[in-house]
Amino acid sequence: MASCTDAGVGAVAWVESGGGPLIAVPEVVLPFWAGADGDELSTDYDRACDVDAFIGLVPVGDTRALVLGDDPGS
Known part of the structure; x- marks a missing residue:
């Protein structure tokens, strides 16, 4: 997983997805993000x-993740 601190702020020109929405999860709660693999009936994904x-x-x-629910175009 890449973060803006890996290559310096502003180094990411565009973000891509293999499918589904783009999600920005605060790093401190990333261990709580189960994606599509959660045990609940309704997963994080x-x-x-x-x-x-x-x-x-x-x-x-104990916080929230930002979801970019639809791609309005690059």
Whole structure:
């Protein structure tokens, strides 16, 4: 996983996804993000996919992750 501190701030020109929404999870709660592999009926990935807007928030640990729910174009 890449972060802006890996290559310096501003080094990322564009972010891509293999499918599904793009999600920004605060690093301190990343261990609480289970993605599509959660044991719950509604996984973290399912909740992120339920965002029906260009942007939304989903709970992760004791905070929230930013979901870019739809790609308006590069």
